[in-house]
Amino acid sequence: MTEEAHMQMNEPEVHFGADASAARRATGPVILDLKNISLSFGGVKALTDISFDVRQHEIRAIIGPNGAGKSSMLNVINGVYRPQQGQIVYRGEIRKNMDCYAAAKSGIARTFQNIALFKGMTVLDNIMTGRNLKMKSNFLMQALYWGPARREEIAHRIKAEEIIDFLEIQAIRKTPVGRLPYGLQKRVELGRALAAEPEILLLDEPMAGMNVEEKQDMCRFILDVNDQFGTTIVLIEHDMGVVMDISDRVVVLDYGKKIGDGTPDEVRSNQDVINAYLGVGC
Amino acid sequence: MMTAPASTAATPAAAPYLSVNNVEVIYDHVILVLKGVSLQVPQGKIVALLGANGAGKSTTLKTISTLLRGERGDVTKGEVQFKGERIDQLTPNELVKRGLSQVMEGRHCFGHLTIEENLLTGAYTLNDSRAELKESLEKVYRYFPRLKERRNSQAGYTSGGEQQMCAIGRALMARPSMILLDEPSMGIAPQIVEEIFGIVKDLNTKENVSFLLAEQNTSIALRYADFGYILENGRVVMEGAAEELACNEDVKEFYLGVSGAGRKSFRDMKFYRRRKRWLA
Amino acid sequence: QPAEQYVALPSYRVGPYAAGGSGFYGGIIDYFNLVNLSGGVNGVKISWEECETEYNPSRGVECYERLKTKNGGATLVEPLSTGVAYGVLDRLAIDKIPMTMIGYGRSDAANGKVFPYVFPLITSYWNQAAAMIKYIGDKEGGMNKLKGKKIVHLYHDSAFGKEPLPVLEALSKQYGFELIKIPVTPPGSEQQSQWLQIRQARPDHVILWGWGSMNAVAIKTAQRNGFPREKILGVWWAGSEEDTVPTGDAAKGYSAMTFNTPGNYPVLDEIRKKLYDAGKGNLADPARIGSVYHMRGVSAAILWVEAMRTAQEKFGKGKRVTGEQLRWGLENLNVDEARQKAIGAYGMLPVVKTSCDDHEGSGAVKVQQWDGKKWNAVTPNWIVGDKALTRKLLEESSAAYAAEKKITPACLK
Amino acid sequence: MNINFFFEVLIGGLLSGVMYALVAIGFVLIYKASGVFNFAQGAMVYFAALTCVGVVDKFGVSLWVAVPVTMVVMILLGLAVERVVLRPLVNQPEIALFMATIGMAFFIEGLAQLMWGAQVRKLELPIEDVPSQYLMDNYNILVSQFDIMAAAVCGMLVIALALLFSKTKVGRALRAVADDHQAALAVGIPLKRIWAVLWAVAGLVALVAGMLWGARNGVQFALTFVALKALPVLILGGFTSMPGAIVGGLIIGASEKMAEVFIGPLVGGGIEGWFPYVLALLFLLVRPEGLFGEKIIRRI
């Protein structure tokens, strides 16, 4: 069992939190299993021998101090970085040489810490790009904009509009995203990821730079996605309130090492985590 | 030594150190963003600028630091004064020399320069000796030990939080007497956020540096600030002492996320709540 | 109908070839002004309009189209650019405007049966190439001495540089000299490798078929590599002050082809006196009067004015002639020595006598040498190469063009 | 094959490469310090050289007077460029700045010819462009003494500018500007002054290049084209590296001459025009930022 590997963590308080989350919400089997991942850039060790898993339908948070390797972890999951060591098992298959395209194809979508929207395009177009893997017509047909190509475009447009409605960004549909304030851009980015109808959604600090009210909205969106579509969510966030409230299980990284893994409550009381990350008074 | 140059003769808080008077800003000749914003920062105080996304906080700060021009924004009305002098026609360089520094939203580190070089560019306007530079550097490293570890990495390859620290550290290097901070806590781990605000308080009390900070993390901002303004849709809709604001019911509900019965779990927000607006 | 004889001048006075353009068109305009001062051609004044082409085919075509309808319609056009000339070639017969290509363009255009409106006056590239080999042969002491000799053809790697290849190759076969072809990529501001190759090959002669800045660079690079300039023979587009002055002493001893005999002529004195002294000259720098390009421009204008005269004689003296009529004038030109004397340009250019078969009218050239300060003619007489050979090539090539374009070769009346 | 000839080609190529590098330095200077790809560098080279000989010809003064006068003119040009072109374009997309430099190129070309006429002129430096007798006699190798001097000048320029960039505060600031105009302004770097100085220096570098190229080929419009020879050098060496300009120049110079002499005849010759570009292109496939260029940071 891979869980055994997790147990090697030195802290007795940290348990694999299946019982706790099961108590709260039903989550499915392991969909993504990361085994002994190590990644370094030249001399910088971003990730050292990290293992954890993600169960279907759960909200899995990754937390840790700045530079701990959280974003790098997401990059490994969706194939932007290739780890030097380790194995990724996704839906029971070992992924070898997974590049981002393959990751996207297999249902992994994500948002980015530094917003990576397509600045020159409108909100609607940005969201439509998220549907590209589902588009079938070839470019000649699109050039003629005729028959099936046109019907397809309209069908996808309807999907995109659903997402726009869902995220309540109807009013800015035709605005170029470069002009939007930061918070809305984050929302559009979520919309783009959702448009792909992903199985796993990776969110890198989706609530940075938002005020409480906006965070509440965002949480709502995330929870609804999770509930309604059953999307598995991996979330990086620095707002402990959010993390503790909405996630089922939490992984804690520090200096590229895993220092904690478990339910929010377990993590909250982990002394290592408190020392390295949460600080006093949280 | 990080003494603020002009702050020794601290005048009473009454005379505004920085004042923004009825400023109107238009982007791209057509997009009206600030619709007559006025605010004051007294010397030696911390003033928080709060507001939802797109309210115009960053625009206000960029207006003050005259960085607006580079973004095709125009100040069509109003004026900005710093230390009793109109500054809207000055260049950012002259502002920094006068002791007004800005930490921009979204980090803006120099990607190809190392962290240390980034910090050193912050001291560009000072004609510091090598020893003085070293001392300033050490001070920043003391505030942000993480930066010291990564000092020789190119900033473009550091993590988001590290870049944010770098941006703040870079502004400190100029030893300003007034700092405009745009969302300093964004993407920063909680204990570092506390530390950053600690640093702000520290600089404020020990070295009499004034702050104008745009922040989304309202609770912490109001905890450290003396005074606050709330911006909505390009207008100031509420202002007051920080404690007052923190107790205001509306602010509590919409900016602090606490209502009546105290803080609610994010999980339990069952309904999309329509935002109440002071000005609809 | 306006009484003025209008000429379209798509010229270029900026850009890489501005030096040549300003001299050439300056010469044309100076001569026009001179003619107008003395009352015009039998009382018909000449008018003209310039348009900046920057030596760019697309802009040249626009200029042509713009200029051709002005002032009651252009009756003559001269772009001094192969690219522009090609661009307007097909339009000439439709617009009924004759075009001269003085010393450039397609050599086979001399066949008036296929190209009724095109006039490569005085001499074409093929005849120049033939004359060059003739000159080299004479220098060696006879054409039979060419056997076993090595001649380098160092050329501008473009249509211009490749134009003479059929002639040179044919002559090389005929006389048994080795022809080494070395191209220079335009604009040719670096020629170290070419000259190292030349040094390596140790040729007896180098033909420098260059244009623009390539020429000065060639001469300088020859010097840098210690190659004697006396062995270099340039084409007429490589034989102007603009090509030699900037090289300083490096060009001393270098010779080049020309279709003007360097020197001073009464007509130039008149231009100096009547125009420049009155502040009406076209050149910014009067020192350039009589320079190679200027004289070339004056010669062109002389031939045109003579053509106008000829045409007027047939179609009515003192009246403006149309483009079609001027075409006839150009086709029946006869600028013999007597006429040249009358103009004050005796010996400045060869005798030009055209016909429907021969739109070139001469094919004679001279060789001039640079002495460090000015050009001097080194061949007292006009040289003519193997015209039978060039005629044969011309017939073949123009026939191919006619076939491609579905033209039935015929003389116009 | 004659080994001596081989070396002549090699050395000739290396020295031509240095001449390319001389122009490339001007590009690097501007690019490294402002992220602007300055297409007007060629025009500036022409302008500088033409102004210099123009002053000599028009006022009959010696070169020793003309050079300082031209220096002043080039500095004024730099100041004007900053004021009129760059300042209003701060923080605009790179391509707009690039385009503006093309506009500048036209303007400068027109101005140069308007002021001094379109004639081709000669520029004579005290050192003659003839084979060095010493090397000829002792090693039987043909190298122009002029080229040797040019190489020395170029080397000194590169060293001086490389030091400026790596060791001084201004150098650091310049690199910062290249990364992010807005942030550079925010930390108080006086963009205007820095750009003015920079363009003035670029003008001086253009003057040096213009004098050497002008003495070599004559001062004429075609000087603006030497920029085309500098481009492959630039991409091979890296847009942001002074030493890269030199090394790139040497590699490009040597290989293009070798190619032209030894491969050219097999394929009809004239390959010098594209060979350096293709070479640089192939090289970029291995190192997309050139030999010494700064890595393009692509992160998300």
Add this chain to the structure above:
Amino acid sequence: MLYREAGQFKTSYQADGQIFPILQDRIALLALLVFAIVAVPLAASPYALSAILIPFLIFSLAAIGLNILTGYAGQLSLGTAAFMAVGAFASYNFILRIPGLPVLLGFVLGGLSAALVGIAFGLPSLRIRGFYLAAATLATQFFVVWCLTKIPYLTNYSSSGVITAQPIVILGYAFDTPGRKYLLVLGVVAVMALLAKNMIRSNVGRSWMAVRDMDVAAEVIGFRLMRTKLLAFAVSSFYCGVAGALYAYAYLGTVEPEAYNLDLSFRILFMIIIGGVGSVLGSFLGAAFIVLLPVLLNVVAHSLSLPTSVASNLELMVFGALIIFFLIVEPHGLARLWQIGKEKLRLWPFPH
């Protein structure tokens, strides 16, 4: 007050997906087309047709081509003229060597050849970016022109390397007068501009823009960089190729490879930058600007009766200065100015 979209409600996404969502725009465009097809050939002088309008349309087409590559897919290219040359010379050879080949099909084959060359030279773009790529595309420019001058087969063994375009005859109808040539060019350009617009508003276009704006993110979302970029190179080169063929067949008639030199590449680049990077409309505006400006300057300079050399140099300076001026006024080009004008008009008379 006439220019309002108020009251025009879209009831279907299909309606909303139209190229010109505002009714007035549609009417204006239709009117423009009718004008261009009916009135212009009747009213315009042969000069305007053959020296202004035809090159304007041809350059617009090339500019659209370059805009697809540079403006939409974000790959800066300085090799446009080379692709035009491939298109022209390939068309020439196809028409020459396949008897009875319809001319239009010849153009298409020419365009396809250009697309192939575009793909070959687009391969490096997978690794090389920005100005490095721009400088590297010069390799295309020089290499293609070199090939055309070195391989006699391509110019049908013409001794000087010059080709003469065959007469354009379509279904027995000869396009030989300026008016007819104009209509042919207008037809080709209008159809291809429409196709371009369609591509841009559908998934292909979005994939290009995504790669332009942030290629790493585009990859993560599932666009394949290689396919997207190469497709952009192919389509762009196709457009340029057809434009090049028209340049030879409908404009110059007789061309040498040198006509497709670097200068031409730059002119096309000017067009898109002045007109607006990433805008089909901008391609037209830019082409008009670059074609007309020198003509206007030339006319003005002559009417001032300045000495010609002064006039020519001033022309050059003013041209350069105007480029800079427009960039300063609006770095996003004339198309953006147009758009801002429209937005103001929409707000008028009550700003904000």
